[in-house]
Amino acid sequence: MSTISETQRETRWLDAEEQQAWRSYVRASRLLDEELRRGLERHGLSHPEYEILVRLSESPGRALRMSEVAGAVVSSRSRLTHTVARLERDGLVARRASTCDRRGVECALTDKGFAVLEQAAHTHVEQVRAHLLDPMTREQFLALGRAMSQVAAALDPKDLHQV
Template sequence: MADPKWLDDEEMRAWQAFLATSALLDRRLDQQLRDEVGLSHLQYEILVQLAAAEGNAMRMTELAASLLNSKSGLTYQISQLEKSGLVHRAPCTIDVRGVYAALTDEGRKLLERAAPGHVALVRELLIDVLTREQLTAIADGLGEASRRMLPKDGIAEPVR
């Protein structure tokens, strides 16, 4: 086996900055959402995906793929959101194995309450501290990395 191509100083600086920023940002966003509306960051993203979907509903498999989450992990989160009255499940009429998750009116109202504070914190912690050029570089670079990690069909492998 050949020796690995080690990261040079600038590559290591970029990698460490990415890891730290990603972890800190997710932690801060998660805490803000829990404090303000009682949702985790992942639960908020589930509600966002459902709100953007046609009919405010998605098949569970599609929702898991869009969130880059496992089906079992998503099932747990949907159960929690369902207990809170924020989503409900419905059987798929064209595939007996399929299940839809759908946003309830209560879920939409909570999302509308949560969104302004969430967006303000995203701006404060990330968007407004970067120049337009830095934002473009991040979007282009991380977008390309994501595209290369996703399979050709665009559906992510389940997280194990």
């Protein structure tokens, strides 16, 4: 006779409707990510690179400390360093000593990076509208945003990088 572990007894399995909802979420998010990836690749950017450029463009002076960028785009510092190195090699960003305390490193969006971002943003927003907003009502989309905010808050309750 096999024994049931404590973890198996405590597992709250998904019911049929929850399982269907979960699988729909996973499939749709992967399909959407693939569409957005292809659109950004036409501008020579990956999705993480695009998100970094967006965050920099929205920041005062178009610059953020590397640690702030990592938190904002949910990236490890080592992964961010590699991604920023590629963007820097392409002339889209520049790293410099922090203007506040000179100890930290800031990532700054260059004029070339802003120009690339402007072009990519048109494609990206059109795709987000076509593949995410248009298939649902505005109310459904806003409800999705509220639900995902709750998920993010539960996963990262100390989040200082609200969208």
